Amino acid sequence: MPTEINYPIKFHQSDLQRYVYTNKNVARKLIHQLKSIENVATSCTDGVCRGLSHTFIAYEKQGLGAHYINLLKLSKNSFTTMESPYDEIKSPINQLNIEYNPILENVLNYLCTDIFNLQINQSYYNYYYNMANKLYSFTLPPRPENSTHFDYIFHCLEKFKNDRSIYFSSRCNINFEIEKELIKDFYTKIESNAEMPVSGNSEKMTPIYNKIRHKKNLTPYEIQVVIEAAYNYCYLHYASETASTNVNLGVSPDSDQSAFSFNNIYHRKRTVTLEDLKNDITGCITKKQDFSCIFSTTDHAMAITYRYDMLKNCYIFSFFEPNKGLIQTESKKEFFDILTKIPTYNGYKRKFNPLFIRYIRNFQKSNTPSKKLHLPVIIDKGHLTKKHLVNSKTVIKLNKGVELSFEGYYQENDELTLKLQLGKRTFTIYSELNDINKTVDLINYSMQEFPNYMGNDIYIDWKGQILNRLSKY
Structure with missing residues (x-):
């Protein structure tokens, strides 16, 4: 072949x-x-x-x-x-x-x-x-x-x-x-x-x-x-x-x-x-x-x-x-x-x-x-979407009423900055995952892990891997 x-x-x-x-x-x-x-x-x-x-x-x-x-x-x-x-x-x-x-x-x-x-x-x-x-x-x-x-x-x-x-x-x-x-x-x-x-x-x-x-x-x-x-x-x-x-x-x-x-x-x-x-x-x-x-x-x-x-x-x-x-x-x-x-x-x-x-x-x-x-x-539609969500100060309600807000977007490396309030802790999430739906889904179904991490900064790479999780093991 x-x-x-x-x-x-x-x-x-x-x-x-x-x-x-x-x-x-x-x-x-x-x-x-x-x-x-x-x-x-x-x-x-x-x-x-x-x-x-x-x-x-x-x-x-x-x-x-x-x-x-x-x-x-x-x-x-x-x-x-x-x-x-x-x-x-x-x-x-x-x-x-x-x-x-x-x-x-x-x-x-x-x-x-x-x-x-x-x-x-x-x-x-x-x-x-x-x-x-x-x-x-x-x-x-x-x-x-x-x-x-x-x-x-x-x-x-x-x-x-x-x-x-x-x-x-x-x-x-x-x-x-x-x-x-x-x-x-x-x-x-x-x-x-x-x-x-x-x-x-x-x-x-x-x-x-x-x-x-x-x-x-x-x-x-x-x-x-x-x-x-x-x-x-x-x-x-x-x-x-x-x-x-x-x-x-x-x-x-x-x-x-x-x-x-x-x-x-x-x-x-x-x-x-x-x-x-x-x-x-x-x-x-x-x-x-x-x-x-x-x-x-x-x-x-x-x-x-x-x-x-x-x-x-x-x-x-x-x-x-x-x-x-x-x-x-x-x-x-x-x-x-x-x-x-x-x-x-x-x-x-x-x-x-x-x-x-x-x-x-x-x-x-x-x-x-x-x-x-x-x-x-011409900016990619996915990039425009993220930029639009940030400019609109969009807030999404996740499981149990937890709010996720769009705070910033750095187009050079397609990095999205989000804020997540869990109890008394506020987590800042930096995500380079291209797909916006996958980004929100990943946060929605893994946020119960976040309080176990040492810091309040969460990093998601372009493959959709939570780097805090990888360093933990």
């Missing part, structure tokens, strides 16, 4: 997807902002790992990767009411949700826009790229009488769209109304001899385009050539959409050229082994250069980064797995040990050679730094 990898920052993309799919307001905003989709859920049925890995790299280049993932983790707890057996806790929490959730919704919606945009653009890019490359294995339908070239091209596209034998990933999620507009724009540019993005063999295309402009008949093969070029036009469109997002995020696959150069919008990637990947990283370490890449299997995408941290005065290695979480370390040996475990790690749909990483695509900071990358500081 493969060795389990421990992720200090846990994360799973399904939580983010659930957040988007189950909240109509968020989904509606995303559809409005992305414009190329009608249904967010059906457009990302296979997950958003590429979008997540892409955006993680952009934020980590600014030293914000861990903060970014922690913000996205809040999606798991958004729009939920924290249950409590104590009415004194439940009431302020319900009020807190009213204030907290709209703020959280805006933050997560802001972050999700780039994630889903990149994922959908990559998915559409792959679809049209595959269609262009496989086109000559398709059989063109008979040409209707008196149809123009344009009419016949659309007749062919409709046939391909409805032919279930022609299947590529995400084809069912394509917005064909947008496809129609794109190809109409493509054909209009041919007729008007307008400049178009580089796509296909220009020597092969020029005589065919001239025949279209002069309204001459095209052979079936020439029709196929035009459809291939149309598909290329579509995939370059979605690739350029990704390039626009990259400009906003401040990253580029090739910093020596424009973000919209053909070399950047065409998704060039290398097939590498683990040793290739280690050598790439080692080379960057030797040259004291940052390194980042998305690497993927057939079914999944992940991110690796290596950057200098000015605050810590050291280099930080990061591995982000959208189905598991984030690992960051300063140790090259530890990081390479982690990389060695990735190919044999369970959880992927298809098995592959233990030495084979599949595809890798490198990223660099763009020449023009992004003005967009800033992340709001």
Whole structure:
């Protein structure tokens, strides 16, 4: 069995997807902002790992990767009411949700826009790229009488769209109304001899385009050539959409050229082994250069980064797995040990050679730094709850009418200070236990022990252990 990898920052993309799919307001905003989709859920049925890995790299280049993932983790707890057996806790929490959730919704919606945009653009890019490359294995339908070239091209596209034998990933999620507009724009540019993005063999295309402009008949093969070029036009469109997002995020696959150069919008990637990947990283370490890449299997995408941290005065290695979480370390040996475990790690749909990483695509900071990358500081809902209970001077009645009051909260280490009056003694309780309900329950059912302790200060650690009790034995 493969060795389990421990992720200090846990994360799973399904939580983010659930957040988007189950909240109509968020989904509606995303559809409005992305414009190329009608249904967010059906457009990302296979997950958003590429979008997540892409955006993680952009934020980590600014030293914000861990903060970014922690913000996205809040999606798991958004729009939920924290249950409590104590009415004194439940009431302020319900009020807190009213204030907290709209703020959280805006933050997560802001972050999700780039994630889903990149994922959908990559998915559409792959679809049209595959269609262009496989086109000559398709059989063109008979040409209707008196149809123009344009009419016949659309007749062919409709046939391909409805032919279930022609299947590529995400084809069912394509917005064909947008496809129609794109190809109409493509054909209009041919007729008007307008400049178009580089796509296909220009020597092969020029005589065919001239025949279209002069309204001459095209052979079936020439029709196929035009459809291939149309598909290329579509995939370059979605690739350029990704390039626009990259400009906003401040990253580029090739910093020596424009973000919209053909070399950047065409998704060039290398097939590498683990040793290739280690050598790439080692080379960057030797040259004291940052390194980042998305690497993927057939079914999944992940991110690796290596950057200098000015605050810590050291280099930080990061591995982000959208189905598991984030690992960051300063140790090259530890990081390479982690990389060695990735190919044999369970959880992927298809098995592959233990030495084979599949595809890798490198990223660099763009020449023009992004003005967009800033992340709001959002306090965890549990922290806000404790702070709210302290500010409200909340008092809870425990067993036998004993009162427990919330006195202070130190957010840096999640330490809550409480007061408990037992007879003539007043106990001060310092608790680092994250769960507020468990904290109160522990005090409620163990307070009969407190008079046996030497001092009046009670300490509860983050594991829920009463340290006074441990020192007693």
